[in-house]
Amino acid sequence: MDSKVIIIGAGPYGLSTAAYLRRAGIVADVFGDPMSFWRNHMPAGMFLRSNWKASHIASPGHELSLDRYQSGRGKAISTPIPLGDFVDYGLWYQQQVVPQIDRRQVASVEKNGSGFGITLNDGQKLKSNRVVVATGIAPFPYRPEALENLPESHVTHSSDHKDLSRFRGKRLLIVGGGQSGLDAARILQDHEASAEVLSKARELYWVGGHAWLHHLGLISKCLYSGHDVGPAGISRLVGWPHLFRKLPRSWQDRISYRAIRPAGTAWMIPYLKNVLITLNVQVTSAQIMGDRVCLKLSDGTERMADHVIVATGYRVDAKRFQFLSPELHKALKVVRGYPVLDRGMESSVPGLHFVGKPAAWSFGPLLNFISGTEFASTEFMRNFR
Numbered sequence: 001m002d003s004k005v006i007i008i009g010a011g012p013y014g015l016s017t018a019a020y021l022r023r024a025g026i027v028a029d030v031f032g033d034p035m036s037f038w039r040n041h042m043p044a045g046m047f048l049r050s051n052w053k054a055s056h057i058a059s060p061g062h063e064l065s066l067d068r069y070q071s072g073r074g075k076a077i078s079t080p081i082p083l084g085d086f087v088d089y090g091l092w093y094q095q096q097v098v099p100q101i102d103r104r105q106v107a108s109v110e111k112n113g114s115g116f117g118i119t120l121n122d123g124q125k126l127k128s129n130r131v132v133v134a135t136g137i138a139p140f141p142y143r144p145e146a147l148e149n150l151p152e153s154h155v156t157h158s159s160d161h162k163d164l165s166r167f168r169g170k171r172l173l174i175v176g177g178g179q180s181g182l183d184a185a186r187i188l189q190d191h192e193a194s195a196e197v198l199s200k201a202r203e204l205y206w207v208g209g210h211a212w213l214h215h216l217g218l219i220s221k222c223l224y225s226g227h228d229v230g231p232a233g234i235s236r237l238v239g240w241p242h243l244f245r246k247l248p249r250s251w252q253d254r255i256s257y258r259a260i261r262p263a264g265t266a267w268m269i270p271y272l273k274n275v276l277i278t279l280n281v282q283v284t285s286a287q288i289m290g291d292r293v294c295l296k297l298s299d300g301t302e303r304m305a306d307h308v309i310v311a312t313g314y315r316v317d318a319k320r321f322q323f324l325s326p327e328l329h330k331a332l333k334v335v336r337g338y339p340v341l342d343r344g345m346e347s348s349v350p351g352l353h354f355v356g357k358p359a360a361w362s363f364g365p366l367l368n369f370i371s372g373t374e375f376a377s378t379e380f381m382r383n384f385r
Helices: 012-023 036-040 066-073 083-097 179-190 218-223 234-238 249-260 266-272 326-331 357-363 370-384
Strands: 002-008 028-031 106-112 115-120 125-133 155-157 171-175 194-198 276-278 283-289 292-297 302-305 307-310 352-354
Touching: 002 012, 002 106, 012 028, 012 083, 012 370, 036 083, 066 083, 106 326, 171 179, 171 302, 179 194, 179 266, 194 302, 218 234, 234 249, 292 307, 357 370
Parallel strands: 002 028, 002 125, 125 352, 155 307, 171 194, 171 307, 194 276
Antiparallel strands: 106 115, 115 125, 283 292, 292 302
């Protein structure tokens, strides 16, 4: 079987790309379990960090927006958006765009003449002119060095959990003061678990605490892009990826960090009033002691807990795309683990494209978020004009 485009991954970026290709009448095959990361690697009870406008999976003419989904199901979705509702929206989106999605996994991708040869996990072989890697952040969970070699019986990443109720009555330590760590602490309270948040930051940062700045008419439009990425001014800049990438790299790095530094959503503050949060500390060492884990911190203190959840985010490393052949890895230009991309989201390997977080080094922090699906999909479609 030959395909003009093969998309690896069926999360928001893969589905959005498929929607734009479908509208253009271009044959595309999508491989993967729809919304699997959102369903299996985020805890029940979580809420999206992004606001309503920034949580649509992009589609041509906005035909598959959250508003359309909400209207069709005849029931309002609350804000902030519950994880379960967003997953259901993503599955509805998939049914509209790729109802016969292929849930098999791609085992390998290699060059085959001017295109690519693809082998699926059941051994079937395919050919394609283009390959879009839309596997999301699942391959890239990051653990600090002091915690990276401890067994999962005692230390896990925040992405390892879809149900935190297993920790009912336990004492936990959460390493990381961003959205995933803080929201995990909030959910654990509901399961009668005791959690302490440890953060290397000197203070916690919050987003969404100055809603009035978004209701100033023209002034707000000048300050914010609508993508809900970054504070006033920076938001507008990162909303124009082609302009952003023209800046000196040192500027890009500073602006990117400011746009996506670890932060929680301000609505959580009242729910965390009983959570112990220790700032300006890092884990220097960790060891298993009996059935518990002991952490030594940079301030000279120690903590004992039944379990540690590492909520330190994700770091892109193209080497973790294990389905890419050694030949492709060798030909792929990479900086700091990110594939270097040009127009059309195309890598140094002609016909091999990356969307989502792996594209953030080339096009800026917008590509870390759902709201980046519109740019990624429309930019990819430049290849077919």
